[in-house]
Amino acid sequence: QVQLVESGGGTVRPGGSLRLSCLASGFIVDDYAIGWFRQAPGKEREAIGCDSGANSRTYYADFVKDRFTMSRNNAANTVYLQMDRLTEDDTAVYYCAMFVGLLLDTRSWSDLSQYDYWGQGTQVTVSS
Numbered sequence: 001q002v003q004l005v006e007s008g009g010g011t012v013r014p015g016g017s018l019r020l021s022c023l024a025s026g027f028i029v030d031d032y033a034i035g036w037f038r039q040a041p042g043k044e045r046e047a048i049g050c051d052s053g054a055n056s057r058t059y060y061a062d063f064v065k066d067r068f069t070m071s072r073n074n075a076a077n078t079v080y081l082q083m084d085r086l087t088e089d090d091t092a093v094y095y096c097a098m099f100v101g102l103l104l105d106t107r108s109w110s111d112l113s114q115y116d117y118w119g120q121g122t123q124v125t126v127s128s
Contacts, residue, residue, distance in 0.1 A: 068084070
């Protein structure tokens with residue numbers, strides 16, 4: 001059974017850091033590209049980045065470049081999102097999902113319709 005489960009969210013002060021985890025089951029995570037997304041109340045879900053897996057290609061949205069970093073621990077079948085210098089604008093529910101499109105490139109990586117097996121999400125709250 002293919003499943004992704006996010007964890008690691010919580011409440012932090014502005015300028016703080018969190019590392020989110022996305023635990024995969026039912027498939028080998030290194031064989032698939034995994035994307036990170038977030039959704040704030042009243043807003044549409046937006047793409048953060050995508051890690052292609054074995055070929056080491058990564059894509060990031062402009063609004064998180066130099067603050068968020070994706071990584072993997074293949075032995076643990078887990079992908080991570082390290083978030084630094086958090087601001088109140090980063091408050092959202094964060095999701096991971098599997099890219100199932102035919103071609104991963106600079107255009108398709110942020111297309112929500114090309115992802116499946118969404119996790120349940122983990123809440124990140126940045127507040128003073």
